[in-house]
């Protein structure tokens with residue numbers, strides 16, 4: 001019974017993806033010019049609106065610190081100043097420095113070398129870094145390092161809770177995160193690997209789009225493209 005319910009939820013996730021794609025179109029994520037910029041954005045966007053991240057990225061670009069070499073060369077104080085618009089600078093600046101230190105010490109300063117290690121090993125390594133939780137690790141892996149992993153976030157958690165896609169409802173903790181990732185994996189499990197990566201990419205971007213437009217702290221279901229699914233909840 002439990003697995004029938006889970007399969008049904010996975011099918012609903014597929015339909016939710018298709019519906020959102022129909023309404024919002026391809027999102028062309030991640031909004032960045034380089035893989036390293038994706039990584040910086042994944043750190044900076046924690047607890048912060050994307051517009052603030054854009055200001056920080058513009059500061060970093062102007063200072064020549066939007067590359068691995070540039071970030072390596074900038075002092076911690078200067079880095080804090082540059083990323084001030086994104087907030088939490090005393091946590092985020094050392095975390096960015098720690099990422100580059102790890103890259104230099106263990107992977108010859110190369111994102112290609114880092115991305116070549118097996119998915120599970122890579123995820124565990126990223127999760128040991130300061131300032132990296134599951135969502136940041138998975139976003140870096142999917143959007144910057146080319147690994148086929150789903151990304152979950154608070155918007156997806158709200159949708160899953162409000163549409164009763166997972167029982168019990170996913171909590172704001174590691175277990176809740178893992179249940180959302182598991183459900184997303186199941187929804188796209190039948191796809192070939194390369195198409196699955198594209199679906200994970202698009203699905204995360206689309207849930208952010210519907211979350212911003214309708215499914216914030218207070219849901220605005222009227223006119224929401226996912227209102228049709230509430231009757232399945």
Ligand code: SF4
Pocket residue numbers: 159162163210214215219220221222224225226227228230
């Ligand atoms: S706003 Fe309502 S219909 Fe839209 S995703 Fe949230 S709960 Fe569902």
